[in-house]
Amino acid sequence: MSEFFDSRWVECPDGVTVAPGDGLPQGFRAAGIACGLKESGAPDLGLLVSDAPDTVSAARFTRSGVLAAPVIVCKNRTRLDAIRVVAANSGNANAATGGRGMDEAARMQGAAAMAAGVPEDQVAVASTGVIGVQLDGRKVVSGMLAVREELRGDGHGAFGEAIRTTDKFAKSARVKVALSGGEVLITAQAKGAGMIQPSFATMLCFVQTDAALDAETADLLLGVCVKRSFDRISVDGQLSTNDTAILMASGSSGVRVATQSPDEAVFGQALDAVLRQLALLIVRDGEGSERVGRVVVRGTDPRDVERSARAVANSPLVKAALHGGDPNWGRIAQAVGLAMADRAPIDLDITIEGVPVCVRGAAVPFDEAALAERVSGTEVEYEVLLPTHGEPATAETEVFFSDLSHEYVTINAEYTT
Amino acid sequence: MSEFFDSRWVECPDGVTVAPGDGLPQGFRAAGIACGLKESGAPDLGLLVSDAPDTVSAARFTRSGVLAAPVIVCKNRTRLDAIRVVAANSGNANAATGGRGMDEAARMQGAAAMAAGVPEDQVAVASTGVIGVQLDGRKVVSGMLAVREELRGDGHGAFGEAIRTTDKFAKSARVKVALSGGEVLITAQAKGAGMIQPSFATMLCFVQTDAALDAETADLLLGVCVKRSFDRISVDGQLSTNDTAILMASGSSGVRVATQSPDEAVFGQALDAVLRQLALLIVRDGEGSERVGRVVVRGTDPRDVERSARAVANSPLVKAALHGGDPNWGRIAQAVGLAMADRAPIDLDITIEGVPVCVRGAAVPFDEAALAERVSGTEVEYEVLLPTHGEPATAETEVFFSDLSHEYVTINAEYTT
Numbered sequence A, B: 001m002s003e004f005f006d007s008r009w010v011e012c013p014d015g016v017t018v019a020p021g022d023g024l025p026q027g028f029r030a031a032g033i034a035c036g037l038k039e040s041g042a043p044d045l046g047l048l049v050s051d052a053p054d055t056v057s058a059a060r061f062t063r064s065g066v067l068a069a070p071v072i073v074c075k076n077r078t079r080l081d082a083i084r085v086v087a088a089n090s091g092n093a094n095a096a097t098g099g100r101g102m103d104e105a106a107r108m109q110g111a112a113a114m115a116a117g118v119p120e121d122q123v124a125v126a127s128t129g130v131i132g133v134q135l136d137g138r139k140v141v142s143g144m145l146a147v148r149e150e151l152r153g154d155g156h157g158a159f160g161e162a163i164r165t166t167d168k169f170a171k172s173a174r175v176k177v178a179l180s181g182g183e184v185l186i187t188a189q190a191k192g193a194g195m196i197q198p199s200f201a202t203m204l205c206f207v208q209t210d211a212a213l214d215a216e217t218a219d220l221l222l223g224v225c226v227k228r229s230f231d232r233i234s235v236d237g238q239l240s241t242n243d244t245a246i247l248m249a250s251g252s253s254g255v256r257v258a259t260q261s262p263d264e265a266v267f268g269q270a271l272d273a274v275l276r277q278l279a280l281l282i283v284r285d286g287e288g289s290e291r292v293g294r295v296v297v298r299g300t301d302p303r304d305v306e307r308s309a310r311a312v313a314n315s316p317l318v319k320a321a322l323h324g325g326d327p328n329w330g331r332i333a334q335a336v337g338l339a340m341a342d343r344a345p346i347d348l349d350i351t352i353e354g355v356p357v358c359v360r361g362a363a364v365p366f367d368e369a370a371l372a373e374r375v376s377g378t379e380v381e382y383e384v385l386l387p388t389h390g391e392p393a394t395a396e397t398e399v400f401f402s403d404l405s406h407e408y409v410t411i412n413a414e415y416t417t
Helices: A069-077 A098-116 A137-149 A156-162 A215-227 A262-284 A302-314 A316-323 A330-339 A368-374 A406-414 B069-077 B098-116 B137-149 B156-162 B215-227 B262-284 B302-314 B316-324 B330-339 B368-374 B406-414
Strands: A016-018 A028-033 A045-050 A056-061 A085-090 A123-128 A171-179 A182-191 A204-209 A244-249 A292-299 A349-352 A355-359 A379-385 A395-402 B016-018 B028-033 B045-050 B056-061 B085-090 B123-128 B171-179 B182-191 B204-209 B244-249 B292-299 B349-352 B355-359 B379-385 B395-402
Touching: A016 A262, A028 A137, A028 A156, A045 A098, A045 A137, A045 A156, A045 A204, A056 A069, A056 A215, A069 A098, A069 A123, A069 A244, A085 A098, A085 A156, A085 A204, A098 A123, A098 A137, A123 A244, A156 A171, A156 A182, A171 A262, A182 A262, A204 A262, A215 A244, A215 A262, A262 A292, A262 A395, A292 A302, A292 A316, A302 A316, A302 A330, A302 A379, A302 A395, A316 A330, A316 A395, A330 A379, A355 A368, B016 B262, B028 B137, B028 B156, B045 B098, B045 B137, B045 B156, B045 B204, B056 B069, B056 B215, B069 B098, B069 B123, B069 B244, B085 B098, B085 B156, B085 B204, B098 B123, B098 B137, B123 B244, B156 B171, B156 B182, B171 B262, B182 B262, B204 B262, B215 B244, B215 B262, B262 B292, B262 B395, B292 B302, B292 B316, B302 B316, B302 B330, B302 B379, B302 B395, B316 B330, B316 B395, B330 B379, B355 B368
Parallel strands: A085 A123, A204 A244, A292 A379, B085 B123, B204 B244, B292 B379
Antiparallel strands: A016 A171, A028 A045, A045 A085, A056 A244, A171 A182, A182 A204, A292 A395, A349 A355, A349 A379, B016 B171, B028 B045, B045 B085, B056 B244, B171 B182, B182 B204, B292 B395, B349 B355, B349 B379
């Protein structure tokens, strides 16, 4: 088994091999440098370039009603199916920065286009960091010239470093996928620790492959995989102004992933596993997080199931109990009660780590010491069955969530992030 | 000025005088004892009795889909407009306890009826404490006989003590109200610190008066005042299984509050101020809370306004910033963006303590040191104006919320509450 796929909730699919190292897929170069946005002097500007003119891409963005300038620039000014360059900075979100912020995001796009020698409308920009502070565009522009000089085929790690904010560790993946036409490589760099939740998580994630995909296939696969990964995690129930996920396929391996082929399924499973594992890493790095919970909710109505799962995952009481290693299932009942307000009686079944603790709304005896032992691990699973009134429980969903720790408070009370 | 009305957000109305002491309004007796539900040996059983046969009452309960047994008993088996007895315990919520929990709640009702010599259907029961643990009915029944012996006209404080759980201080009010026919007394005992939020807060509150009210008037006044108090606070965005608010009017003063009279307005304002101040005390006692925030949101659509205010009040990022005394308004923009997902662009105006920090979605310069000083106080006010597109901002709401502190994590991670 690999070190990358280290959660019981993500399996390494057949045909996928974890490949340590910093080499990007064929056709890509990347780099990361410090351009001075972060006071710490840590890397804060990344540039990723595909040298293949026919690179196809797909992108997903935050659903927040308050969009950061780089998100607006991408949505309005970038050919999202033909992105060849990603320019990303950390240390400043360029959000809630008005017209000047829009100008700076456009300037960043222009500078990256110039640095990479690619048309502006094939450049995506992304920012992460503090909201409501103007981005210092001079630093970005001069940084772009510097980072361009660093572009390398093994810049995978350096690019990933440059997009970190409160992340305690870099989140990246590098896997080989065996397809019928040969082997392709997938690399991905993600960031995210706080302000992580719904649709989809508050994060940046950039994925590169040298497989040849149609733009439609890229879009379909990214959409499905984001829904099963970054859309199913929550650190603090918050939705960022800046969430961005971009998949780029250079085609430089010459291995084509044909639509609706077995290869598409294999490639899709690989992408799915990579994004799910990265999503779990984000939860695990949830500011101050020490444990990851997974709540699975089943019922008859998909909306009730979704609402209940979110309520459990976002309940500070449930999260604090997870932190304390406390199998306090009453808080799960309470959270579902909130989600299902005015719908009493909601007689739940609740199971923790396979141990039934509540059946049809009522406490049942269980071995408290044994369960306390089980919930003291790094991953804890909660299952909730909503009342089905005799119907089959055809609706099901999951949310992964972090615990609520002292460090979360320290990080978010004592620093402006 | 009084010590009770100590928030800038609640004024002591004309005709209202804070009256320290433990004397209940005429007609009422109360007591609180330790019956052994709490391991600490602290008081955990309260009994409140009106000796006036014509006592009228009104009640409001949690909207949770998962209702505690005592709430179900009250809703199904109590004449809510003619409650003469309240039996309340702390140390156990009797929630998620199934049929046995229902039996215990009914047994508690029966024991209180017997102890007070009042028909069962005029007895309300309430419980607060841990969820999912069976209530030890023997302790309650034998406790009821003991607490009955302690019933006294000055049992206001003792009854309030008996309903505390993680509350750091007792929350009670005692005010005189000058009406045209003479003076009446209002006393109230509330509890609540965690699992506090929406509609209405997770709390218990019992209010007594010797004014003579029609049942319809009592119901109307309680409904309006709860909407403006316990319904507008949030400690952690959670909704309890047990929330209960009960107003009882013995009429023993002989002073009638006629429907739609000036006296009704005066009495209503007094009740409103008392409940708002008690609600603020609950927020202030929010587990580990050190500061109270008030967010006022204005806009054109009441649903958007409500959703945005809740999102700000419940954002752990906003709450942690409040804790840290950090005027980090970007988190307010982010929270509203979450509330208004898929509605971009939402160009907000944000004002903190009267200082504009964001105008039409963009940061504006402000004196950071001066604002940091202002947000370091015990009460911080945030104002948000949603885009009005030229229409008048006729919709407005407020939510009071606590900060997120280390102690919240300690309380909720290290204890089963």
